[in-house]
Structures are given as structure tokens and as C-alpha cells.
Amino acid sequence: MADVHRLIVRYIPPLRRYARALVGDRGRADDLVQDCLERAWSRVDLWRPGSDMRAWLFTIMHNLHANAARDRARAPASAPLDDDAIALHVRPAQEDGLEIRDLETALARLPEEQRAVILLVGLEAMTYESAAAVLDIPVGTLMSRLHRGRERLRTLMSDATEPRARKMT
Amino acid sequence: MTESPRPVTDADLHAFVDGALDEARRREVAAHLAAHPEDAARVTAYEAQNAALHVLFDPILDEPVAEALRGPARRGVPRVWAAAAAVALLAAGTAAGWYLHATVGTGSLEAAAIARRAAVAHAVYAPEVRHPVEVTADEEAHLVKWLSKRLGAPLRAPRLSDQGYDLVGGRLLPGAAGPAAQFMYENSSGERVTLYITTELHGNRETAFRYVDTDGVGAFYWIDGPIGYALTGEADKPTLFRMARLVYEQLNP
Numbered sequence: 318m319a320d321v322h323r324l325i326v327r328y329i330p331p332l333r334r335y336a337r338a339l340v341g342d343r344g345r346a347d348d349l350v351q352d353c354l355e356r357a358w359s360r361v362d363l364w365r366p367g368s369d370m371r372a373w374l375f376t377i378m379h380n381l382h383a384n385a386a387r388d389r390a391r392a393p394a395s396a397p398l399d400d401d402a403i404a405l406h407v408r409p410a411q412e413d414g415l416e417i418r419d420l421e422t423a424l425a426r427l428p429e430e431q432r433a434v435i436l437l438v439g440l441e442a443m444t445y446e447s448a449a450a451v452l453d454i455p456v457g458t459l460m461s462r463l464h465r466g467r468e469r470l471r472t473l474m475s476d477a478t479e480p481r482a483r484k485m486t
Numbered sequence: 487m488t489e490s491p492r493p494v495t496d497a498d499l500h501a502f503v504d505g506a507l508d509e510a511r512r513r514e515v516a517a518h519l520a521a522h523p524e525d526a527a528r529v530t531a532y533e534a535q536n537a538a539l540h541v542l543f544d545p546i547l548d549e550p551v552a553e554a555l556r557g558p559a560r561r562g563v564p565r566v567w568a569a570a571a572a573v574a575l576l577a578a579g580t581a582a583g584w585y586l587h588a589t590v591g592t593g594s595l596e597a598a599a600i601a602r603r604a605a606v607a608h609a610v611y612a613p614e615v616r617h618p619v620e621v622t623a624d625e626e627a628h629l630v631k632w633l634s635k636r637l638g639a640p641l642r643a644p645r646l647s648d649q650g651y652d653l654v655g656g657r658l659l660p661g662a663a664g665p666a667a668q669f670m671y672e673n674s675s676g677e678r679v680t681l682y683i684t685t686e687l688h689g690n691r692e693t694a695f696r697y698v699d700t701d702g703v704g705a706f707y708w709i710d711g712p713i714g715y716a717l718t719g720e721a722d723k724p725t726l727f728r729m730a731r732l733v734y735e736q737l738n739p
Contacts (some may be wrong), residue, residue: 330547
């Protein structure tokens with residue numbers, strides 16, 4: 318049993334990272350992680366030893382999130398990040414051309430179903446099969462959301478950088 | 487090189503970025519990219535998105551686990567939950583190979599956070615071909631002076647040539663709240679190790695060398711007084727350890 322607890326604890330940081338990136342709002346994200354951990358702890362007997370603990374936890378969290386979203390029904394798709402979260406992540410402009418702040422803004426403008434896929438694959442480095450299982454969608458649907466999401470990000474980010482480039486010349 | 491036998495699809499481009507292709511197909515897609523700059527630009531953009539996601543959200547990994555378990559203050563902490571948190575903290579401590587003593591414990595957690603930030607910085611800059619560093623080793627004196635000033639501590643760029651690694655240069659990085667520094671070294675095969683240095687510690691302390699392996703990238707990390715270090719690279723553990731010793735000995739003559 319101690320091993321299972323240890324396994325769960327190991328995945329708290331990635332769960333929190335994913336939740337924060339997915340819902341933007343820090344309070345809501347932390348609530349989601351907390352609910353997920355409570356659920357996992359209460360159902361730890363259902364976890365099959367040897368199976369993928371990370372996938373199990375992310376699936377629990379995704380289901381809780383989907384239920385909460387249904388409850389909120391007409392709530393906005395994504396709340397803006399709070400100032401603290403933004404201030405924490407600001408970094409100086411680098412020569413590598415990664416427009417970090419632009420990405421944060423663009424990410425928040427994606428439909429959540431695309432954002433979830435981009436985060437599970439691009440940030441959590443899940444296989445397509447694992448990510449599809451977590452979201453309970455076919456791999457083909459996952460690939461199509463991944464493609465639309467990444468293309469949309471690319472468009473949003475090039476829109477964001479071009480006016481700035483003009484201003485500098 | 488002839489055109490790939492199978493047409494390259496959007497799905498192939500994503501799978502290329504995500505490392506999901508077998509070697510044969512990966513080569514075919516790579517050949518396709520060499521001949522199709524527009525697709526290559528898309529792949530580059532997707533890769534930049536992934537790298538930026540890590541820069542943006544990886545700092546969240548550094549937040550103490552205990553905070554997640556305590557949960558938002560407004561909800562209060564059920565007694566059973568507090569007990570679970572205590573168990574979990576103990577489990578986290580043993581899992582990582584140490585126990586949570588009052589002071590040593592925070593040092594260890596803090597050091598582990600340094601190792602994680604160092605791993606991210608290594609992952610972002612070590613593969614960089616054109617701009618691996620902000621200031622090159624040609625201007626070492628300037629580099630060291632600049633980074634020392636920004637970090638508020640007298641730094642030095644240790645010599646690792648005994649292990650075949652020479653200084654490439656360094657850069658200033660964002661740490662958790664303030665600046666951090668990265669020195670980069672390279673051997674004759676082009677393999678790189680980075681030394682991450684931070685001064686944003688809570689008090690003076692010393693920790694032993696600790697080792698962590700993240701997806702084949704190893705790091706030795708330690709705290710020495712007001713400065714935290716992490717030496718990160720793909721080199722095998724004994725080699726990395728010898729280099730960490732070299733760094734430590736040169737900084738503590």
C-alpha cells in the first residue's frame with residue numbers, strides 16, 4: 318500500500334502542471350488536483366498493480382473536470398490566468414525566438430478539447446494511445462484535434478509576432 | 487535520395503515531432519522535410535510550441551508536493567486528509583532516498599527543485615545549434631563578471647577539461663523567482679553538459695551530492711552554502727560524478 322501512495326505522490330507535480338495549463342485559473346486547477354487525489358486515494362483498491370498509474374490518475378482528473386464543466390454548463394470556456402501565475406512565468410526575451418507569453422495567450426484561446434490534447438502529448442509526452450485513452454476518444458479524433466490545435470497555435474503566434482517585428486524596424 | 491515511397495501526411499509530421507515514428511519512417515519523413523521547406527517550418531513551429539510549453543509550465547513542477555495535499559485554505563483540511571498528507575510526505579521522502587528532517591528536509595526538497603529547473607534549462611539549450619549560449623567562452627572574464635553581478639555572488643566557471651569537456655559559454659536564466667546562471671561545456675564528440683547555478687535559496691546549508699535521472703539525462707545536484715548547483719548531461723553516471731567532483735573541488739579549494 319505504501320508503494321501505491323508513493324506512486325500517487327510522484328505524479329502530483331505533473332497533475333498540477335497539467336491542470337494549471339488546462340484550466341488557466343490557479344484556484345480551480347488546484348481544486349481539481351485536490352479532488353483527483355481524494356478520489357484516487359479513496360479508490361486506490363481499484364488500481365491494478367503494474368498498470369499505468371499516470372494514465373489512471375489523469376483519467377480520473379479528466380472525468381472530474383468533464384463533470385464539473387457539465388455542471389457549469391454555460392461558463393466561459395477558459396478563464397484568464399491570474400496575475401500571480403503570469404508573473405511567475407515571465408522570463409526575459411531570448412534570442413531563440415520562443416514567444417512564451419504569446420503562447421500562453423494563444424493556448425488560452427484554443428477550444429479546451431484541443432488544448433487538452435496538445436498538453437497531454439506536447440507537455441506530458443504521453444503516447445497518442447495513452448492520451449486518447451485518458452480522454453476517452455479514438456486515436457483518430459485525438460490526431461485531428463492535435464493537428465487543428467497546433468495549426469491554430471501557429472497562426473495565433475505568427476499573428477502575435479508580426480506587428481511587433483514591424484514596429485521594431 | 488528519391489521521393490518517399492509513401493506520401494507524408496499531417497499525422498506523420500506530428501508523429502515526427504512527438505517521436506512516435508519507427509526509425510525507417512522517421513528517415514523517410516526527415517528526407518521529405520529536407521525537400522519541403524514549408525513542412526519543415528511547420529515541424530519547427532510545433533517543436534517550438536512544445537519547448538515553450540515546458541518553459542511556461544515546468545516551474546509548476548517545483549512547487550512543494552505538500553501544498554497540493556494541503557489544498558486550498560478556504561476549504562479547510564479534514565483530519566483524515568491531513569493524516570494522508572503526512573503518510574504521503576513520508577512516502578515522498580523515502581521514495582527519493584531521504585527522510586524529512588526538519589532542516590535537512592527542506593534543503594533536499596529545495597535541491598531537488600534546482601535539479602528539475604536545471605534539467606529543463608539543459609533540455610532547452612543543450613540541443614541548440616546556433617545560440618547555445620549568450621556569451622561565449624572567448625569572453626569568459628566578461629561572462630563570469632556579468633553572471634556574478636546578476637546572481638549577487640562571486641561565480642567561477644570550473645574547468646572540466648580533465649574529463650574532455652571545454653567551456654562553450656554561458657547564459658542568464660530565469661529561476662523560480664530570480665535569475666540563475668548556466669555554464670555549458672562540450673567534448674570533442676559534441677556532447678554537452680551544463681552547470682546550473684542559483685543563489686535563490688532559503689538560508690545557508692550544505693547537502694550531499696544527489697543524483698537524479700530524467701529520461702536518460704542525469705544530474706548531480708547539491709547546495710553549498712548560499713549557492714545551489716546542478717550538473718546535468720547525457721554522460722553516464724560515473725563520468726558525471728567525476729565532473730561534479732571536479733566542480734566541487736575547484737569551487738572549494
